[in-house]
Amino acid sequence: LSYLSLSCLTLSLCLSAVGSDGVRVMMESALTARDRVGVQDFVLLENHTSEVAFIENLRKRFKENLIYTYIGSVLVSVNPYKDLEIYTKQHMERYRGVNFYEVSPHIYAVSDNAYRSMRTERRDQCMLISGESGAGKTEASKKVLQYYAVTCPASEQVQTVKDRLLQSNPVLEAFGNAKTLRNDNSSRFGKYMDIQFDFRGAPVGGHILNYLLEKSRVVHQSHGERNFHIFYQLIEGGEEDLLRRLGLERNTQQYQYLVKGNCPKVSSINDRSDWKLVRKALSVIGFSDDDVEELLNIIASVLHLGNVQFGGEDSGNAYITTDTQIKYLARLLGVDGSVLKEALTHKKITAKGEELMSPLNQEQASSARDALSKAIYGRTFTWLVNKINDSLAFKDDSFSSKNASVIGLLDIYGFEVFQNNSFEQFCINYCNEKLQQLFIELTLKSEQEEYEAEGITWEPVQYFNNKIICDLVEEKFKGIISILDEECLRPGDASDITFLEKLEDTVGGHVHFLSHKLADGKTRKVMGRDEFRLLHYAGEVNYSVNGFLDKNNDLLFRNLKEVMCMSENKILTQCFDREELTDRKRPETTATQFKNSLAKLMEILMSKEPSYVRCIKPNDAKQAGRFDEVLIRHQVKYLGLMENLRVRRAGFAYRRRYEVFLQRYKSLCPDTWPNWDGRLVDGVSTLVKHLGYKPEEYKLGRSKIFIRFPKTLFATEDALEEIAQPFVYRSAAILIQAWWRGILARRRAQRRREAADTIRRFIKGFMYRHQPRCPENEYFLDYVRYSFLMKLHRNLPKTVLDKSWPTPPPALIETSEHLRKLCMQNMVWKYCKTISPEWKHQLEQKMVASEIFKDKKDNYPQSVPKLFVGTRLNGEDINPKVLQALGTEKMKYGVPVTKYDRKGYKARARQMLLTGSSVFIVEDTKLKQRIDYSALKGISVSSLSDGMFVLHVPCEDNKQKGDVVLQSDHVIETLTKVAICADKINSININQGSIKFTVSQGKEGIIDFTSGSELLIAKAKNGHLSVVGTSAGKNISL
Ligand SMILES: Nc1ncnc2c1ncn2[C@@H]1O[C@H](COP(=O)(O)OP(=O)(O)OP(=O)(O)O)[C@@H](O)[C@H]1O
Ligand SMILES: [Mg+2]
Secondary structure: HHHHHHHHHHHHHHHHHOOOOOOOHHHHHHHHHHHHHHHOOOOOOOOOOOOHHHHHHHHHHHHHHOOEEEEEEEEEEOOOOOOOOOOOOOHHHHHOOOOOOOOOOHHHHOOOOOOOOOOOOOOOEEEEEEOOOOOOHHHHHHHHHHHHHHHHHOOOHHHHHHHHHHHHHHHHHHEOOOOOOOOEEEEOOOOEEEEOOOOOEEEEEEEEEEEEEOHHHHOOOOOOOOOHHHHHHHHHHOOHHHHHHHHHOHHHHHHHHOOOOOOOOOEEEEEEEHHHHHHHHHHHOOHHHHHHHHHHHHHHHHHHHOOOOOEEEEEEEEEOOOOHHHHHHHHOOOOHHHHHHHHHHHHEEEEOOEEEEEEHHHHHHHHHHHHHHHHHHHHHHHHHHHHHHHOOOOOOOOOOOOHHHEEEEEEOOOOOOOOEEEEHHHHHHHHHHHHHHHHHHHHHHHHHHHHHHHOOOOOOOOOOOOHHHHHHHHHHOOHHHHHHHHHHHHHOOOOHHHHHHHHHHOOOEEEEEEEEOOHHHHHHOOOOOEEEEEEOOOOEEEOOOOOHHHHHOOOOOOHHHHHHHHOOOHHHHHHHHOOHHOOOOOOOOOHHHHHHHHHHHHHHHHHEEEEEEEEEEEOOOOOOOOOOOOOOOOOHHHOHHHHHHHHHHHOOEEEEEHHHHHHHHHHHHOOOOOOOOOOOHHHHHHHHHHHOOHHHHHOOOEEEEEEEEHHHHHHHHHHHHHHHHHHHHHHHHHHHHHHHHHHHHHHHHHHHHHHHHHHHHOOOOOOOHOOOOOOOHHHHHHHHHHHHHHHHHHHOOOOOOOOOOOOOOOOHHHHHHHHHHHHHHHHOOOOOHHHOOHHHHHHHHHHHHHHHHHHOOOOOOOEEEEEEOOOOOOHHHHHHHHHHHOOHHHHHHEEEEEEOOOOOOEEEEEEEEOOEEEEEEOOOOOEEHHHHEEEHOOOEOOOOOOOOOEEOOOOOOOOOOOOOEEEOOOOOHHHHHHHHOOOOOHHEEEEEOEEEEEEOOEEEEEEEEEEEEOOOOEOOOOOOOEEEOOOOOOOOOO
16 A cells, blocks of 8 residues: 555654654654645545546645656656656665555556566566657666666676667667657657566566657658657767768758758757767677678668759659769669669559559659658668567577566557647557557456455446447458558559548448548538548547558559669668569558557567556656646546546455555554454454444455545554554564664674684694695684784884794794894894994994904903993093103003013003004003004913903014013903004904913013913913913903
8 A cells, every 4th residue: 555655654764763853743744744745546546536636646746756656556657857866776676575565656666566476476577658759658668677687686698688688778769769849859669678587587588579660750850850869870979980981971951851850959969979879789789890880871871862852854754963972872772873873763664564664753753762761761770670689589598488487568659649640640549549458458357357356246347448449440341441451552543532531431430430521510620621530548539631541551662672672781681672572462551560560569468467657748848847737637638547547446445465454453453453363354354343444345355355445544544643653662662672682693693603613613724734735724724823923923022132032833934033033133223223322332342342252261251241441541540751752642542451571470560551553551651662553463362261461563673572461450341442443353362271472582482371260370480471360250350
């Protein structure tokens, strides 16, 4: 029930409103919504027979941008002439799989309903979309197609089919649509399209049938109208090269067939961008470059044909005045130019078995030319449809198209009544009579079937059966079409007027037929002498017989046909079959062809379950928001909507399955609330009795309740809304609780599942951990790596001295080593960046000391934590005379030392000073000895922890008196300073056991080192100097 769904929707909105006032306002607006936006289903109109009420309901909804309304299951759609935000993907999702009546009316609801019926009941469906020109039929059919393309299951192959189905539209529109006064994109042909679905419900193919293309438009357009879009698209959008090849100029004004309507440009149409769309669509559909080339050759040749002009000789015979056109035509059509030229100006006649060429006059030649243009264009259009069908054809061998389920879309011209109605309107209105027949049969049949199924007595519905009008048009021998054909075939001077007379003779007495001659005085005033009137089911239409015979014959001279059969254009060879020339049977007339194709269409539609979309256009100005009542009343009439509503409402306005009805209204009766345990029918019966329904207001069927009047239902609905608020809160609370509990439980279960999975994977991974990486252990191995890296990340050493490092898993040993190095480098780099210049200097000296003494001299380790000082002798410790003697030499380091005589090894206190160039040994006030660094041959020390050292000098140097034996309490510091100042890092020898030194030229002294508990330096009996060095640490001489 559509209104109820609106209330539901509003109620759900109420729930989301914040604050009780907000909720109340929403509730009230739901109650009054019915008045504001009308009913969503016309069957709920209280006064269902009133056209005024009908139109008022449409108007209310239109003002609120609610363009869709139901009559039962028929969808009425009013063209909004503006883009409404109701065709998004979210909208499609909202309508997908939802009960027809639970959501507001929409073309998607009808599409989804048809789709679901096809899937669940496996019955083919069809959607009949009708309405006048500009009412929105083609747009509606595109929306349906888009809905299926988006919501149906898809695979890669299906995607191609979907693309092709969608892309067939721009191509067919380019060739079959045109700008008319009523519609800038008016379909000038009828179209029925089958969409085929496989067992999964995916679209897998399609097939198109086309009806009665308005070929006359190729050669003539009324003022303000255009030819078919493709001509303008080609000229405006075609590439320079292409136009040159086709011999066309980029100016539509150059072509006779494009200037008749004096309307080259339309603001709503962009021919150039449409050209691009069409070119792309052609390739998506699978047209090869050759196909496109041939197709455009034909389009261009129609334009050239239009420019072929004739002059008249004195004899009256026509001759061609524009030779260049013939040249292009010969090339584009692939025919012989002179043969074509002759065929355009002559007619082949057969007299007494002999073929003769009879010249045409100017007028005849022009109409022969136009007939050729129409034939070429019309047949090419049919070829195009066939070609699209090839590309849409179902190609899976394993699944024949017979097994496919089908949804058919019929986008066909609605009833047409103009000031002047001709052959085309006659055909179109005949088509609508046939569709009305189908509608009556199918709708009444389904109504009746439902009553029977529910065991409710069928109450005959009064309706007008239009079979009588269909018969008037189509009956064999006696029908209007038969009479027309007869006149067309009859030898002699048959004309449109003789046809009218024949009609008067044959069907003059028919109650639905009238002509000027047969009419009474009053009617004659509104009818022309050349008109006949049909009383269609939707209303009266006067048809002028002018042109009926020609249009029905649709004649193309035989010799022109012959020329076309010789064409080398691959498309035209398919369009003009040579067999046609040898076939002596007269081709079927247009009306008979149309009648037969309609009969086939009816058969197709009869085998399917129909849905109806009735389109209405709100005004003639193509303007948004304008609701022209007169125009709409006219359409409501001609679409038969009131009749439609009357049939639907004849019995009962509303019917619904028991469970749905009970579920919705059970809260209105204490016996049925909160649950009814008995049979559903008893529950509903109890409920409606409690509500005070009178027996004539309703009936109970087998599975449904039928309610006769909308007001009964509205009263029930209002009662529901009054009590709804507390119920709504309580139900909402319960709903939310249940929902939240569900979420929590699902989350818990999910966590448990994941935990079990993780443990399982872990155990397996542990078992397989020594195997090469495989699916069983990859998680485990990754985890081990991950956890090592994370542990490392948390426990990185903080200082360079911290040597701790976590043990890596086997797979990460190498990585760990790299990281360790990087980490160390990083810490060192950081450390280096922050140290002061003094400290840097200290460390550089310590580095030198390390290089010289580390692991070589026992007292080195004790020296490490002690800082080296700048000097151990300051200015006041040194005699001023010494300082004076040094002169400009700057002292770098000074230290007190003990010097041992070279001969007696007597110990004497001395000072040792280092300058930029030399070592000085100082005794009180005297510089006793100077050794230039360049003369310093080497320095020897022991490996023990004593402070002895020897400075070796060259013995040939007379100034020196042999090597110098010294002892320092800070031997490591002292020697490091000497090594640095003298640049003698590599000249320090560390000796085990003893040191030899030069006493004087040619004479050698020896110092023996032994380790002991106490430092002892004395001359030994063997004449050597004996040094007993303490074991490391005792004597701290650094
Ligand atoms: N649902 C819609 N939303 C917005 N605009 C629409 C809608 N339906 C139709 N229109 C507008 O109306 C124009 C005419 O619609 P459409 O071409 O579908 O009419 P039609 O019934 O197919 O007419 P014809 O019989 O001449 O082919 C469209 O080009 C579009 O501008
Ligand atoms: Mg259309």
